[in-house]
Each structure stands twice: as structure tokens, then as C-alpha cells.
Amino acid sequence: MQQRWWVWIAAFLTTLGMCAVFACSSGTRPERAPLGPDGSSRVGVPVLVAKIDNSPQARPPVGLGAADLVYVEPVEGGLSRLAAVFSTDKPPAIGPVRSVRETDLTLLDQFGNPTLASSGAAPELVASVDRSSLQNASADRQPAAYYRDYSRDAPHNLFVRSDQLPVGGGWSSASQLHFGPTPAGGLPTQYQEARYQDTVIGFDWSPGHHRWLVSMDGAAYTVADTGQLMASTVVLQSVQVYDSAVSDIAGSVSPLAQTTGSGRALVLRDGQAFPAVWSRPSPQAGTTYTTPTATAIPFAPGQVWTVLVPAQLW
Template identity: 85%
Template sequence: MQQRWWVFTAAFLTTLGMCAVVACGSGTRTDRAPPGPDTSSPVGAPVLVAKIDNSPQARPPVGLGAADVVYVEPVEGGLSRLAAVFSTDKPPVIGPVRSARETDLTLLDQFGNPTLASSGAAPELVAAVDQSSLQNASAERQPAAYFRDYSRPAPHNMFVHSDQLPEGGGWPADSQLHFGPAPPGGRPTQYEEARYPAAVIGFDWSPGDQRWRVSMGGTAYTAADTGPLMPSTVVLQSVQVSNSSISDVAGSVSPLVRTTGSGPAVVLRDGQAFPASWSRPSQDAGTTYTTPTGAPIPFAPGQVWTVLVPAQF
């Protein structure tokens, strides 16, 4: 297996104006049709976002293979949590679901007014979720849609019936995903990874599948209902992170990720790594990715994963 550490060099930082270190580590996949047409995501189709528990005790997930987009967010304790965006297909059961974070209010605003499925939110955050563009369909608001699987340990055992949630707003045209051929300038790679203080998310290229096999902490990441998770495109996006005003029950401060603005990234597709710059001018806009020469980097048709990598790590 080829190993490489991604370090944004001084020249690259001069071009992109930010600092980040992203490491290059094993994984998984789901056979699924590309979301929407080959060139964009499904405009106007209702959007459901589910907050998925990604702690080791919560695995394997259910329903994640059907997501159009999966965001990996840093949370308390150096761990990660997922925000799975469903529009093309909504599986009957999704989970385990956990609570929303302040980061979600800005990150998910680009999807208009999607339904947000979660176990709830910190008391200090509930009012902000209710007042946001998101349709708060938490277990507190829609209790009949949620259930617990008692074969799993609590609190990592809450699931949701997607068809019992209110329908979300349509996917806005301004934040569509764009698919197409890869630009020149990619570097062949077999494996890349992003590191949080207490989590490692790996992507191993599978030539036979033409997908990236996902791993968590060096172990293949597999959905209980559909099998190995394998996105066609992965974005390792360097972001600024600060402390929010919210802490968990253990006193750990919840990170607040800035997903508007610009910065460096690495786009993985077709067995290649493309150095990139990301840009998102406002909360209701989608994120664009360009090469150092300014050429757009479209996604390969299929599931897209975006890992939000804190710039200081």
C-alpha cells in the first residue's frame, strides 16, 4: 500500500492563503446510481439531512450508503460525526442518529430548508435550530419517527424511519454538485487519510470498483444494510475551527467549524489527488473547488464525501 503525508507547502500556501496538514491510510463501498443527472445534483428534489453517530460504539451505520453527500465534522474529544445528505434516495431506516451541532446551522444552509433528523441538540442550541432554515425534525419534535435498537448500547442506538419525517425543501440550484471529467494535474495515489486528535478517516483507492474504500481508525467502514462504503469523490477540506459556547456533559467544548470563506483542499477522484482551493462566499451558496490555475474540479458521478479538516492539525 502506498503511503503519503499531505502537507500544503509554502508555495501552495502562498497560492491558497491557508495552512493545513492532511495525512495520507484503508477502507469500503456501496453500489449506487450517481445522484441525479451526470452533470449536477437533483435540483428541486426534497432534502433530508441526518446527523450520524460515528463513534466506534455506533458502528456499523444503517442507510449511509444511499446518501448523496456525507460530511465528516470534528466534534468534542477529537472525534468525528457525520452529516448525511439524502435527496436522490431516502432509505427506510437511518442511524444511529445523534445530536446536531452549531456547525450544522451554517454548513447545511446551502441546502435551502432541508429536514434535519437528529436526536436533538444542546439546550443552548435548540432555539437557534428552530429559528434556522433547517426543519427541525429531531426526536424531540417527531418522537413517533424514532426508535431504539436495544441490541446496541445507548446512546448509540437511536434510529429514524425516514418516511415518517416531514418532507424537506428542494435542493437549491445554487448549491448543486457538479459532475464531469477530471481536469489535468492530478497525482496518482493509492491511499489518503485525514486525522483528528482521536480519529483517523482513511480512503483507499480500489481500481476494480473505481471508488475509494472508507476506513475509520484503520478498519473498513461498512453499512449494515448495504455493505462497504465507497464514495467516488472525496474532498479533504482545510477549515478554521474555534470553540463554540457549548460544552458536552463531560465539559468538553464543542468545536465550531467555519465552512464559508476559502482555503486549501485536496480532491480525490479516479485514483488521483488534485491540490485545490475551496470557496464558499455565503451560507446559502455551495462550495466550489478549483485547481491552482483556477480550473474547476468537477466530481466523479456517485457519492461524495467531504472531510472538514481543522487547519491546526
């Protein structure tokens, strides 16, 4: 029987009390350094972030299996979009790429000044992207790096050649990746999911692969070049979501996810679920994840997925 992730949160909140949970977010933070899947330091290694289309028409993606970290963001229409962070390995082709959202400006600031690959941005957002710490390497700014795959329908067919983009700044020591052994206190779980209005992101634990198998809308999420996507660690992170000042061509308002502050989360690793508190004091800081008793929850080595779940849907 499917076990909902908020059931774990409710159990911990009932046991410990809301005040204890949120007081712990101001406790001592663990020492952290961005590490690659093999545990080696990524500090100073150039970072590339690609905005990847995750609508059903855009699947399967290309190059996503090489990402160190994948963020899932809510966008208009109840759909999702991905921000894939590459450092350890930058595949030759990545996509389909789509446009930047306002959420990205704060979310990605923690990485310093990475190269940001996208199809562009809404006119009212371009100036903000240019003023941010991100190196705007959109299709408008670096057209030679992008190409169309005409076996797919537009606008879900724009891809980028990573080796033709400007080199990004080095991975900041403030970013969130911290790997370590499995902590105590996990609750065994086989499946968890996060739901947007029109997207379901699922994670099935595979003991044989020792990974979470990623699914989208009930189907295995595969990459055209490497096959089934598998995460070593998954974070389901409750965030406040507001209407931004940007709308798409159909008039749908783009949501803005708030990724600074603190809130509830669920960390999945090693076939276990760890109810957590997330904390990020500023856009330049990485996010920490701790148990309700202020113990750090490290990640398992490998690809990390963080799903930004609107608090309204928690």
C-alpha cells in the same frame, strides 16, 4: 509507502506561491447544478439530512450507503460525527442518529430548508436551530419517527424512519455538487487520510471498484445494510475550528468549524489527488473547488465525501 495529502499541497504552494493560490479563489466560478449520482439534476428534489453517530460504539451505521453527500465534522473529544445528505434515495431506516452541532447551522444552510433528523440539540442551541433554514425534525419534535435498537447500547441506538418525517425543501441550486470528466493535473495516489485527535478517516483507491474504500480508525467502514462504504470523490477541506459556546455533559467544549470563506483542500477522484482552493462566500452559497490556476475541479459521479479537517491539524 503512505503518501500524506498535505505533501501534495506543499508542492503546489511552493511552485505557484501563496498569493497566486488565494487570489484564484475570487476568479470566475463554474456553472453548477446539484446532480444525482447518475448525472441527473437534483434541483427541487426534497432533501433529508441526518446527523449520524460515528463513534466506535455506533458502528456499523445503517442507511449511510444511500447518501448523496457525506460530511465528516469534528466534535468534542477528538471524535467525528457525520451529516449525511439524502435526496436521490432515502432508505427506510437511518442511524444511529445523534445531536446537532453549531457547525451544522452554517454548513447545511446551502441546501435551502432540508429536513434535519437528529436526536436533538443542546438546550442553548435549540433556539438557533429553530431560527435557521433547517426543518427541525428531531426526536423531540417527531418522536413517532424514531425508535431504539436494543441490541445496541444507548445512546448509540437511536434510529429514524425516513418515511415518517416531514418532507424537506427542494435541493437548492446553490449547493455544491458539480460532476464532470476527470480534469488534467492530478497526481496518482493510492491512499490518503485525515486525522482528528481521536479519529482517523482513511480512503484507499480501488481500481476494481473505481471508488475510494472508506475506513475508520484503520478498519473498513461498512454499513449494516449495504456493506463497504465507497466514495467516488473525496474532499479533504482545511477549515478553521474554534471553541463554541456549547459543552457536552462532561464539560468538553464542542468545536465550531468555519465553512464559509476560503482555504486549502485536496480533491480525490479516479485514483488521483488534485490540490485545490475552496471558496464559499456565504452560508447560502455552495462551495467551489478550483485548482491553484482557477480551473474548476468537478466530482466523479457517485457518493461524495467531504472531510472538514481542522487547519490546526493540516
